[in-house]
Amino acid sequence: MAALGEATEQLNKIVDDGLCLGCGLCAAIAPEAIKMTRGEDGDLRPIANDQFDDEKMALVNQICPSLRIEGLPEDLASEAPHQDTVWGPYYEMSLAHSADANVRHEASTAGILTALAIYLLETNKVDAICHVKAADSPANFGVATISRTRQDVIEASGSRYGPTAALVDIESVLSSDENFALIAKPCDLNAMRNLAHIDSRVNQRISYWLTLLCGGFQPDASFNDFLRQNNLSKEGLSQVRYRGFGCPGPTSLTYEDGSKTSFHYLDFWGEDESQWSMPLRCKICADGIGEAADVVAGDAWQGASPDRVESETDKGFNSVITRTKKGQSLYQDAIGDGYITITDIVDRDYLSAVQPHQVTKKLAGQARVDGLRKAGSVAPEIVNMRADALSEMLGLDAFKEQKQGAFERANALKKQN
Numbered sequence: 001m002a003a004l005g006e007a008t009e010q011l012n013k014i015v016d017d018g019l020c021l022g023c024g025l026c027a028a029i030a031p032e033a034i035k036m037t038r039g040e041d042g043d044l045r046p047i048a049n050d051q052f053d054d055e056k057m058a059l060v061n062q063i064c065p066s067l068r069i070e071g072l073p074e075d076l077a078s079e080a081p082h083q084d085t086v087w088g089p090y091y092e093m094s095l096a097h098s099a100d101a102n103v104r105h106e107a108s109t110a111g112i113l114t115a116l117a118i119y120l121l122e123t124n125k126v127d128a129i130c131h132v133k134a135a136d137s138p139a140n141f142g143v144a145t146i147s148r149t150r151q152d153v154i155e156a157s158g159s160r161y162g163p164t165a166a167l168v169d170i171e172s173v174l175s176s177d178e179n180f181a182l183i184a185k186p187c188d189l190n191a192m193r194n195l196a197h198i199d200s201r202v203n204q205r206i207s208y209w210l211t212l213l214c215g216g217f218q219p220d221a222s223f224n225d226f227l228r229q230n231n232l233s234k235e236g237l238s239q240v241r242y243r244g245f246g247c248p249g250p251t252s253l254t255y256e257d258g259s260k261t262s263f264h265y266l267d268f269w270g271e272d273e274s275q276w277s278m279p280l281r282c283k284i285c286a287d288g289i290g291e292a293a294d295v296v297a298g299d300a301w302q303g304a305s306p307d308r309v310e311s312e313t314d315k316g317f318n319s320v321i322t323r324t325k326k327g328q329s330l331y332q333d334a335i336g337d338g339y340i341t342i343t344d345i346v347d348r349d350y351l352s353a354v355q356p357h358q359v360t361k362k363l364a365g366q367a368r369v370d371g372l373r374k375a376g377s378v379a380p381e382i383v384n385m386r387a388d389a390l391s392e393m394l395g396l397d398a399f400k401e402q403k404q405g406a407f408e409r410a411n412a413l414k415k416q417n
């Protein structure tokens, strides 16, 4: 077999070191040289062909969210009235839900992202929404989609926890003459903020940046383990609805023969966040809180996990963070025009209580990155996200511990490969 070129080796190292999150942006900017394909582990990976060269790798180095994580551009970040070391720049934190009872019920938490997307379309603030929906196959994956109507948006509502290359088709957005809102995970938005530095079309075409609070996605192998543990097969699995139809609502698996099995969210994910299974990239994520977005929506359960009894009747409340003037205006207008119902103004302590894992990750971001570097792994540069202040807040002993933990994880992965 011919030796791989240096550029391909560099791209493969991002994957081999466990840092690729499968966003698809590298394939979008070099479609003739990179295809997103399922790798050996079953997840979505960039596979380079002989068209891939140093020039294209230089582009990947600039845009890949596993090599560089940036939040809002400085001018937008500095406008925000609140600058919190953990939570970043923001205008307001609140609890809210879609004013449409059906959207609230069907959506992942309480339908804030769906309500904002519908509002943007129905008030002609954008032509279309660029987001993701359930893939046809494998049914546990997500797939990029463009929504132009209320019905399209509702059909794509819900959380896609499986592998999802949200940005793989982004060139069709950038090369059009329409205005879009982008809804994607924080790391997808980090990638697009990177791309905005070298492609002026990004800020011309994407008018609104919306995201979710993100604790990590579920690798295909972990989903398969769950099926095995429950004596279920992937064969004939036609639909996976992770949550929604309540808050959080059941994780439902539907088969081609019409049979359906449902699990409580806590039986799918485990009783607390220590049991969540996620890739290395998510474990070291320094921005699960969506610092690149105009508006961020998440859950609002104390301690980050729902209560089994309360979840029987929970109608759903999103925690919402508005980060930019534009995001704050959009949110206020959507409330004023009856698309969103706000129930409480909350603060950073409330957010920290309902998202304790995000606080831990935020504080440990730089330490974990340093641990990866010490192990010789690829590691992201954290840009404009208070990495030094967060490390100081973490404290020296905890910093060393977190760095060592990441070092060991990275080494364990190297041995496994």
Ligand SMILES: Cc1cc2nc3c(=O)[nH]c(=O)nc-3n(C[C@H](O)[C@H](O)[C@H](O)COP(=O)(O)OP(=O)(O)OC[C@H]3O[C@@H](n4cnc5c(N)ncnc54)[C@H](O)[C@@H]3O)c2cc1C
Pocket: 106, 107, 108, 109, 110, 111, 112, 113, 114, 115, 131, 132, 133, 142, 156, 157, 158, 159, 160, 161, 162, 164, 166, 183, 184, 185, 188, 212, 213, 214, 215, 216, 217, 218, 297, 298, 299, 300, 318, 355
């Ligand atoms: C991988 C993952 C991890 C998460 N971890 C946390 C967490 O730790 N804490 C927390 O509070 N909330 C977490 N969430 C967010 C939570 O599940 C809800 O998505 C969020 O509260 C928004 O709720 P909503 O009712 O407004 O969403 P909806 O109105 O249902 O809208 C969801 C929107 O997000 C888009 N979307 C869904 N999945 C993806 C994906 N994989 N990639 C890109 N776009 C997507 C959909 O296209 C849709 O437009 C996570 C979500 C995901 C997908």
Ligand code: SF4
Pocket: 014, 019, 020, 021, 022, 023, 024, 025, 026, 027, 045, 046, 063, 064, 065, 066
């Ligand atoms: S750009 Fe996205 S898909 Fe490509 S290597 Fe980086 S994380 Fe992976």
Ligand code: SF4
Pocket: 021, 185, 186, 187, 188, 214, 215, 216, 217, 281, 282, 283, 285, 286, 287, 288
């Ligand atoms: S935890 Fe971070 S890297 Fe993982 S999916 Fe969420 S935003 Fe992306």
